[in-house]
Amino acid sequence: LGLMALFPGARVGVELAAIFLLFTSMAWNMVLGFYQSLCGIPKDLQEASDVFQLSKWKRFWVLELPAGAVGLVWNSIISIAGGWFFLISIESFELGSQDFRLPGLGSFLAAAAEVADYRAIGWGLLTVVSLIVVTDFFIWRPLIAWSSKFTFSSSRHLESEPSSTVANYLHRSNVVRQLTKRVHPLWNSFVDLPFRPRKRQVLEAGKFPLSRIGRNLRVSTKALTAMAHVLRTICLVGLAMAVGFGVLRSSQILSALPMAQWKELAYSAAITFGRIAAALSMSLVWAIPAGVAIGRNPRTAAVFQPIVQIAASVPATALFPFLLLALSRIGGGLQIGSIALMMLGTMWYILFNVIAGAQAIPSELFEVDQIYGKGSGWIRWTKLILPGIFPYLITGIVTAVGGAWNASIVSEYVTFQGGVLKARGLGCIISEAAASGNYPLLLAGTIVMSVLVLLTNRLVWGPLYRLAQDKYRILS
Secondary structure, three states, rough: OHHHHHOOOOOOHHHHHHHHHHHHHHHHHHHHHHHHHHHOOHHHHHHHHHOOOOHHHHHHHHHHHHHHHHHHHHHHHHHHHHHHHHHHHHEEEOOOOOEEOOOOOOHHHHHHOOOOOOHHHHHHHHHHHHHHHHHHHHHHHHHHHHHOOOOOOOOOOOOHOOOOHHHHHHOOOOOHHHHHHHHHHHHHHHHHOOOOOOHHHHHOHHHHHHHHHHHHHHEEEEEEEEHHHHHHHHHHHHHHHHHHHHHHHHHHOOOOOOOOHHHHHHHHHHHHHHHHHHHHHHHHHHHHHHHHHHHHOOOHHHHHHHHHHHHHHHHHHHHOOOOOOOOHHHHHHHHHHHHHHHHHHHHHHHHHHHHHHHHHHHHHHHHHHHHOOOOOOOHHHHHHHHHHHHHHHHHHHHHHHHHHHHHHHHHHHHEOEEEEEEEHHHHHHHHHHHHHHHHHHHHHHHEEEEEEEHHHHHHHHHHHHHHHOOOOOOOO
């Protein structure tokens, strides 16, 4: 609403809102995955960077970014897939009496799903799958093959590493080789940029050959520091005023909401939470073994990685007409269908993070397992695989739960064949409030969902994150 108010009567506000929603559905998974990778950097590598006195700039490029490369690539894949998943609800939505539809595949699939035009849905999905296959072949497979060298393994096993036809061609290309020779010195200069503050030189300005230049440098440095402090203070004051105004305005809007609706919000939130728990449990049952199999076996990955990427990227709401027809025959309706749709919005986060975690386990540990574990599958899973993937698994679960809460908005309130199907829950309340223009109820539902997510992160996932950092990490 805010972005559209900035550009009244123009489509640019709706476009910016759609881009912002896509960003929020994609960015946090990548941020959490990279954060987890930083927490898992072995201590001896951190100590080595301190010994060599690497600046924060160079430390990022030579240690932190390579350490997070594997997880960042896999989480980028699932983030793009998440963007495709929410494409329909982002390009086609209603706010009160206003119906917003942006040109694109999402609005095309939404229009086809509303009237159950299966032929149009099929052509739209075929277009999406074609784009995903091309992207996988030319972008993701080369990146996966490239990132496989950034593991903490001290030896490389070429037969167990993922490969890419495009990456192999680029390695053999004379043009790329000559270009690399020219770019490599520039890259080294970029990494070695002197961003370390030269405090000693500034403090000892009197030792410079030209003491007046030293004094001017010291004065200019103090002036820049003071200006930065003033600018930061202004930004903090402005942010505090904006937050205060938002809280005041929100309290005025929420004061008109009767207590009965707050009770309904609490009960509906409990129902949606139960659906999310069911979807998460069923996702864990199959995603963990499948992710380990794909992450540890390059041949399996070559076959199933593009398949799961395509499956994760298909907008689930476009498949809903087919799902509802199937459920109408076996019974259950939207009560079961909403859980299935939540699974489609959660299981891929777990699967791709488990793949990244399995791929990041050093190969030497599996060799040790062959010697001391004597090939026991139970020992390998309990002593090596599950502890090895645990930090990545927690990251996948956190993002999966967030995705499930978002998916509840589109899975508990569905427009189908000119009518509306509902399943009681918090997502249904939010969608219905948006469609009817009931902004107090929409704001209250959003706040309740945000509070539940924050409490879960604070009380459940936060302690598990600390456990992963303290106990399940590679020390050397």
